[in-house]
Amino acid sequence: MELRETLEKKGFVVTAELHPPKGTSLQALLAAADKLKGKVDAVTVSDNAGAVMRMSGWAACRALQERGLETILTVACRDRNRLALASDLLGAASLGARNLLCVSGDHVVLGDHREAKPVFDLDSVQLLQLAAELAEGHDGGGQALTGAPAFLLGAVVNPNSDPLGPQLLKFRKKVEVGARFFQTQAVFEVESFRAFAAQAREAVSDGGAKVKVLAGVHVLSPDEVGRLNEAALDPRVLPGLRVPTHIASGLIEAPGKAVELAGSLIKELKASGLCDGVHIMAGAHDGEAADAVLAALQAAGL
Amino acid sequence: MIVAERKPFEEIKAMLSGYPRVLVVGCGTCVAVCLAGGEKEVGVLGAQLRIAAKMAGNGVQIDETTLERQCDREFMEPLAKDIGRYDALLSTACGAGVQLLAELYDDKPVFPALNTNFIGVAEGPGVWTERCRACSDCVLGLTGGICPVTTCSKGLLNGPCGGAVAGRCEVDPERPCAWGRIYDRLEATGRLDELAAVQPPKRHNIHVQPAQIVHLAYKRRYGL
Numbered sequence: 001m002e003l004r005e006t007l008e009k010k011g012f013v014v015t016a017e018l019h020p021p022k023g024t025s026l027q028a029l030l031a032a033a034d035k036l037k038g039k040v041d042a043v044t045v046s047d048n049a050g051a052v053m054r055m056s057g058w059a060a061c062r063a064l065q066e067r068g069l070e071t072i073l074t075v076a077c078r079d080r081n082r083l084a085l086a087s088d089l090l091g092a093a094s095l096g097a098r099n100l101l102c103v104s105g106d107h108v109v110l111g112d113h114r115e116a117k118p119v120f121d122l123d124s125v126q127l128l129q130l131a132a133e134l135a136e137g138h139d140g141g142g143q144a145l146t147g148a149p150a151f152l153l154g155a156v157v158n159p160n161s162d163p164l165g166p167q168l169l170k171f172r173k174k175v176e177v178g179a180r181f182f183q184t185q186a187v188f189e190v191e192s193f194r195a196f197a198a199q200a201r202e203a204v205s206d207g208g209a210k211v212k213v214l215a216g217v218h219v220l221s222p223d224e225v226g227r228l229n230e231a232a233l234d235p236r237v238l239p240g241l242r243v244p245t246h247i248a249s250g251l252i253e254a255p256g257k258a259v260e261l262a263g264s265l266i267k268e269l270k271a272s273g274l275c276d277g278v279h280i281m282a283g284a285h286d287g288e289a290a291d292a293v294l295a296a297l298q299a300a301g302l
Numbered sequence: 303m304i305v306a307e308r309k310p311f312e313e314i315k316a317m318l319s320g321y322p323r324v325l326v327v328g329c330g331t332c333v334a335v336c337l338a339g340g341e342k343e344v345g346v347l348g349a350q351l352r353i354a355a356k357m358a359g360n361g362v363q364i365d366e367t368t369l370e371r372q373c374d375r376e377f378m379e380p381l382a383k384d385i386g387r388y389d390a391l392l393s394t395a396c397g398a399g400v401q402l403l404a405e406l407y408d409d410k411p412v413f414p415a416l417n418t419n420f421i422g423v424a425e426g427p428g429v430w431t432e433r434c435r436a437c438s439d440c441v442l443g444l445t446g447g448i449c450p451v452t453t454c455s456k457g458l459l460n461g462p463c464g465g466a467v468a469g470r471c472e473v474d475p476e477r478p479c480a481w482g483r484i485y486d487r488l489e490a491t492g493r494l495d496e497l498a499a500v501q502p503p504k505r506h507n508i509h510v511q512p513a514q515i516v517h518l519a520y521k522r523r524y525g526l
Contacts, residue, residue, distance in 0.1 A: 078456075082503060104463040107455055107473045118456065125460035126503045140503075158464035166462045166485040173460055173500050185464055235467040235475055242467065 003070055003099045004152045006041045007181055007212045012270050013277030014302065015072065015183065015214060016293045017044045019285060020060035022053065028286035029060060033067050035290035039297065042070040044101055044183065044279065048079060050239055051111025058092035065096045072154060072183075073097045075131075076105030081121035082130060082140055089134055093149030101154040101183060102127040110239050125173045128153055132178040155179040159187055159196035159215075160242045168203045175204045175211055182211065183279035185240050186218035188247050188261075190268045197274040212276040215269050219262040219292040221283030225255040259292060263299020270300070303423075304332040304396045305430040306339065306416040308347070314392065315354055317413040321390035322361065324351070326415070327381070327403060328368030329395040336430055339394030339416050341368040347394065347415060372399025378406050385410065420452075438508040444496065446487035451504070454480035459501035 006013055018032055036043060043064055045057045061071040073092055075085065089100070108118045122130060130140050137148040155174040161167035171182075187193045193215055204211055220228075224238060228248045231237040243251070251258060266278050280296060282289035308314075318324055326348050334340025348366045355362040365388070369377045372395035385391075390411045393400040397418040404412035420432035435452045441459065442449060451457045455473040461481030465472030469482045488494050509515075516526045 104456055104458065104465075106465065109473055120456045120458065121506075122503050123456070123458040123460045124463070125500055129500070156464055161462075161464070161466065162468055163482065163485075165489070166466075166479075166481050167464065169485065169497055170460065170462060172498070177500060235470075235472065239465065239472060 001041070001070070002152075003042045003072065003181075006070075007152075007276065010041065010277075012302075013042075013212070013214060014040045014297065015042045015044055015277070015279045016040045016290075017046060017279065017281040018060075018064075018289060019046045019049055020055035020057055021286075022055070024055070026060070026063050030063060030067055032286045032290035033064050033069050035287065035294060037067065037069055039294060040280075041277075042072050042099065044072040044074060047074040047076040047103070047105065048111070049074075049106070051078065051106045051108050051113065053111070053113055056088070058088055058095060058097060061092065061097050062095040070099070071097065072099040072101050074101045074103060075127060076103050077120050077122050077124060077127055078105030078108060079116075079119055081119055082126075085122060085127060086130060086134060086139055089131055089149060089151075090145075093134075093151070094147075098150060099152045099154065100131055101156065102131060102179070103156050106239050110236055124155060125170070125177055128155060128174060128177045128179055152180060153178045154181040154183065156185065157182050157196075157200070157213075158185040159193055159200075160185060164196065164199060168199055171200060172203050180211055181276075182213045184213065184216040184275075186216040186242075186281060188218075188243055188265065190265065190272055190274070192244075193269070193274055194272070214277040214279040215275040216279050216281060217262050217265055217269070217296065219280065219282045219284075219296050220251060220255075220258040221288075221292070222255045222258075224283040225251045225258065228252055259295045260299055262292075262296035263301075266296060266300035266302065270302075303335055303421070304398075304418060305336045305420050305422045305432070306333050306396050306418045307336075308338050308343065308394070308416055309414070311350055311354075314347070314413070314415050315351065318351070318390060318392060321411065323363045323387060323389045324365070324392055325381075325385075325388040325390075326351075326364060326366045326392045326394065327372065328366065329370075329372045329393075329399050330368055331371040331373075333394060333396055333399075333416060334368075335424075337428070339396075344368050344394055347392075371395070372403050375402065375406060378403055381407070437504065438513070439505055441501070444501070445484045446491070446493070448480060448484045448487060450480055450484065453483075457504075459504060 045060045047057045057073050061073045064071045102124050104124045108116050131151050135151050137145050157171045280293045282292040284292050326344050328344035329339050344366045348364050351364045392413050392415050393403050394415040400414045421434040422430045422432045425431050437451050466479035471477040471479050520526050
């Protein structure tokens, strides 16, 4: 089923994240995809996540679509100017991509090509606007297109932001320009998500747009657990992961509990009615990532 | 002002190898204020070069002069009478000054002793922070006087991104999130609603590099 339809009809949507390969070999990615097929509603393909260079998402998405999976193409603003972004969106659409996740992108200095020039010609709000313009049949400069894409637009929001005000401001803008689904950065406790969820609903209630929010759940790998102490002192060590201290210490003692933790969180989130689904991310890669996702779903009873 | 830093000494020394008679040309404006290329720094650099040459057994002549600034030809023209005595010029001006010096004395190799960093302000003695990227499209009126182009690591016009941790930038936890600061300042002054509008993408072609400005009065009078 197309994601647009799934989001409308299904009470609790499940998406998972996979990274394209660092190289031309799609073997491991496809093996992971085969494991997830039928078990998740869509797979989000990342875009040089963590500013670590990988194969372009549109190519990986095409491969996954051909394998029968519904995909969400992440498009970051870090690496491409507005022309290249539009080119990629048109190319991706011509190859069957229909769901986008428009993000700013982790800064270059966090990744493995630290001397590269950070682009950020557009920010995520402007990128959503560009995608919406392309869908209306014209490019960013107003020129008509021969063939317009059809996109379901998505974006990210960080429910852990402290303060939350600026993040909600951004969230409202994203909805204003057309974002209709959100995948959040990883949460580790339902209670911290509750505060965000209430304010997020209020932030867009006057807009009238029905926006779906998928809470991010991250299954920490043993390697990531091993770096939690370091990350507590320097957030750059595990970008995007804010693990509360009491949960971190529990995991450090028993890294194997990561799956169980993710599973019970998913279960709680579903029961809470605070979100429209979950987006599951794993610290592991490829096949192991898929295994972690499936194990978490099983632990959640899904 | 322009903030620059002196290049590592070894790099400067390597540039000058093979040139026995060098004039170190200092600048008394921005780079003097940020303690990188003014008269004192020229004195130190000249001494370092002479000592290094002596230790290596090289005979060199390192002379020094510091001009008011190197971004105006009038201050550099007086060098003409003595320039023939030197094989190379080492300029401690910012990149703009080095270029103008090189343009005026284009038969001589001109080397930059500094790395020019940014347009910034003094936070206190010895500390300067970047504040302006000379983007030609100033939005400071929209953001409470805090530049998102420069002080946001990603230059977002619709910020923040999701990377800030406890109000600190994902790039450097020592730095505050610029958009957090913008939000706070506008909230404190009751102007938060000014941030609601979606800002359009930056116009990068207002001045296509290398830009040129002609003052209106001069355009009118001299038809420039």
